Amino acid sequence: xxxxxxxxxRKTIKSVNHVLDLCALTxxxxxxxxxxxxxxxxxVKRVVLEQIYFTxxxxxxxxxxxxxxxxxxxxxxxxxxxxxYDLGKTTVxxxxxxxxxxxTAFLVILRSATAVTIEIGYMNVxxxxxxxxxxxxxxxxxxxxxxxxxxTAAVCCLFIVFDLVSIIGGYGLVWLITNIPMGNxxxxxxxxxxxxxxxxGIVKALCFGVIITVTSLSHGFNIKKNIxxxxxxxxxxxxxxxxxxxxxxxxxxxxxxx
Amino acid sequence: xxxxxxxxxxxxxxGFGNSLKDIYFTLTKGDACAIRAATADAYIFLKALATLVxxxxxxxxxxGEVIDFSDYRNLLPFKxxxxxxxxxxxxxSNKTVRENLLLMRSYFENSLSxxxxxxxxxxxxxxxxxxxxxxxxxxxxxxxxxxxxAIRELTKSFDVLLLERPEDYFGYNxxxxxxxxxxxxxxxxxxxxxxxxNQNFIDAFANREVLITDGTLAKAxxxx
Numbered sequence: 001x002x003x004x005x006x007x008x009x010r011k012t013i014k015s016v017n018h019v020l021d022l023c024a025l026t027x028x029x030x031x032x033x034x035x036x037x038x039x040x041x042x043x044v045k046r047v048v049l050e051q052i053y054f055t056x057x058x059x060x061x062x063x064x065x066x067x068x069x070x071x072x073x074x075x076x077x078x079x080x081x082x083x084x085y086d087l088g089k090t091t092v093x094x095x096x097x098x099x100x101x102x103x104t105a106f107l108v109i110l111r112s113a114t115a116v117t118i119e120i121g122y123m124n125v126x127x128x129x130x131x132x133x134x135x136x137x138x139x140x141x142x143x144x145x146x147x148x149x150x151x152t153a154a155v156c157c158l159f160i161v162f163d164l165v166s167i168i169g170g171y172g173l174v175w176l177i178t179n180i181p182m183g184n185x186x187x188x189x190x191x192x193x194x195x196x197x198x199x200x201g202i203v204k205a206l207c208f209g210v211i212i213t214v215t216s217l218s219h220g221f222n223i224k225k226n227i228x229x230x231x232x233x234x235x236x237x238x239x240x241x242x243x244x245x246x247x248x249x250x251x252x253x254x255x256x257x258x
Numbered sequence: 259x260x261x262x263x264x265x266x267x268x269x270x271x272x273g274f275g276n277s278l279k280d281i282y283f284t285l286t287k288g289d290a291c292a293i294r295a296a297t298a299d300a301y302i303f304l305k306a307l308a309t310l311v312x313x314x315x316x317x318x319x320x321x322g323e324v325i326d327f328s329d330y331r332n333l334l335p336f337k338x339x340x341x342x343x344x345x346x347x348x349x350x351s352n353k354t355v356r357e358n359l360l361l362m363r364s365y366f367e368n369s370l371s372x373x374x375x376x377x378x379x380x381x382x383x384x385x386x387x388x389x390x391x392x393x394x395x396x397x398x399x400x401x402x403x404x405x406x407x408a409i410r411e412l413t414k415s416f417d418v419l420l421l422e423r424p425e426d427y428f429g430y431n432x433x434x435x436x437x438x439x440x441x442x443x444x445x446x447x448x449x450x451x452x453x454x455x456n457q458n459f460i461d462a463f464a465n466r467e468v469l470i471t472d473g474t475l476a477k478a479x480x481x482x
Contacts, residue, residue: 040365119352127348130310134347135362135414136338138331142365 025144026214032145040137044146051150055112056157063107064169067162070103071095071170079180088188095166096197097257101204102249104159105212108151109241113216116147117237120220121230129221144217152209159205200256207252208245215241259322260284261418261449262307267316271302276473278306280316283468283475285418290450292460295470297423300453301344303470304420307451308342309333321417338362341416345423347407349395355406356391362414381409381439385432401429408436412443419444421452424459437462 078090120143123129132139171185219237223229262285270277276299285291285307293300305311309318312327319325320339326332349358357364359382360372374382374391382388385405387398395403404427411419421427428436437459444450444463454460460467469476 039368042368042370043361043365046370122351126351127346128350131348131350133330133334134308134310134337134340134342135365136334137361137365138334140331 022214022218025218026210028140029144029148029214032141033149037138037141040142043142047142047146048150048153051147052154052157054115055108055151056154059107059111059154059158060161062111063104063158063162064165066103066107067165068169068173070099071166072173073170074099074166075170075174075182075185076178076180079174079182087182087185088190088192091167091185091189092192092197096163096193096201097253098249100159100163100166101201101208102245104155104162104205105208105245106242108155108158108208109212109238109245112151112154113212113241114234114238116151116213116216117220117223117234118230120217121223121233122227124221124223125225125227125230144213147217148210148213151213152206155209155212156202156205159201163201196256200252203256204249204252207248211244211248212241215244260286260319261289261321263317263319263322264306264313265317265319267306267313267318269302269306269311269313271311277302278313278470278475279473281473281475285449285451287417287447287449288465290444290463290465291452292464292467293451293453293470294467295453297453299470299473301422304342304344304422304451304453307418308340308344308420309336310342339415339417341411341414341419343408343411343419343421343424343427345427347411349403349407349410351394351396354392354394355387355398358395358406359391359410359413375413378409378413381412382406384435384439385409401432404428405432412439416448418449418451421450421454424452424454425456 074094075087075091078087120129123143129139129143132142167189168186171182174180174182216237219233219240223233262283264281264283267281267283268277268279276296278299293303295303302311306313306318309325309327312318317324318327320336325336349355350361353361356374359374359378363372364370379388382391385402387402387405387409390398390402390406395406398406408428424436425433433456440463450463452459452463
């Protein structure tokens with residue numbers, strides 16, 4: 001019994017320590033945003049743009065079809081079973097409030113969080129982080145901050161794209177290929193959606209961006225000198241990001257809607 | 259004033275020889291110090307001098323200032339002044355060789371539209387990597403990659419140069435060439451610490467030697 005309690009206790013302490021480490025990393029990156037060091041700004045800007053390109057622009061070809069498919073499936077189901085009186089409200093609740101941010105976050109985790117963990121892991125193993133430091137460059141400023149800004153901006157943009165494509169595109173697809181009556185769907189959406197819904201979606205996207213970046217960076221930096229740690233760290237980063245995003249989603253929804 | 263002063267410096271790194279035990283070491287301007295030690299001990303000593311590892315006990319002073327190892331950010335201004343050509347030195351793999359060579363200047367001069375300066379370009383020409391500047395380090399031959407790293411470090415405005423096994427680092431063909439360039443690069447005010455098994459190199463550059471045995475430091479017989 002003592003052994004079980006001891007094991008549970010140790011794992012709890014380890015988990016709490018890990019969460020505190022993530023908070024400390026987040027704090028350290030945020031302080032850089034406010035300190036705004038003068039040196040290296042052009043490099044930081046360039047890395048931010050590259051990160052937005054990799055995470056957002058290159059993901060458009062994936063998120064648009066996914067949004068279309070999810071949007072059209074949901075609209076068909078709602079139109080058939082919920083009845084078109086609640087269609088707008090149901091669509092807003094499910095797509096804008098919940099599915100939009102979380103599906104976007106999952107996509108970014110699959111594409112970019114894993115890539116960031118692998119990249120940082122390799123940089124650590126191959127002494128590239130040391131190379132930055134030996135040049136007098138702060139890796140937190142030149143590696144971490146641009147990734148956080150880039151990924152967070154990308155999640156926000158992708159969330160907006162997902163919502164628009166899934167609602168408008170989904171409606172268009174259903175209208176084109178089925179005869180399901182949907183009433184005045186877009187008008188209903190217009191009436192059902194509020195500024196708070198959009199604001200909450202953006203808040204969720206911002207939080208998910210930060211969560212994903214910090215988790216993937218942390219696991220990347222935890223990989224020390226062994227290349228075989230990289231797949232393990234990547235897998236952990238992806239799973240943890242998903243769990244933390246789901247928990248974050250519940251907390252934000254509870255704060256705004258309960 | 260010493261360029262570098264290690265006092266009561268102890269460091270244990272698992273898997274790396276005897277590490278360092280309570281050593282006292284100083285380096286003054288113009289010093290060129292050869293290390294006689296087992297490879298692992300010399301490696302860790304050079305890493306310690308490069309501030310890439312911190313002491314468990316003791317102090318590291320740079321130009322009279324004791325370095326605080328508790329935060330990596332405190333070390334950056336010192337690392338900037340140390341040239342480190344080690345067998346494990348690296349270039350950033352997601353940037354071209356040119357971008358790597360310009361990285362420090364781009365960062366501190368806040369510009370991405372810089373050209374490689376004449377001195378760096380001359381070294382690239384001498385070592386025959388001028389036509390490889392726009393490819394990524396991963397595409398270079400290992401020897402060219404090492405040369406590019408050495409050029410990056412030699413063109414950095416360093417106070418201290420740390421060099422690990424140049425005879426292995428540069429290979430047979432480029433080693434002699436590197437020796438000539440190093441003679442031109444090292445100025446009177448620089449400190450130079452190296453680990454080399456080539457006696458000619460030691461004779462040519464060292465004005466003193468230190469011996470590391472069982473993690474402790476001893477003075478080797480005076481050379482010059």
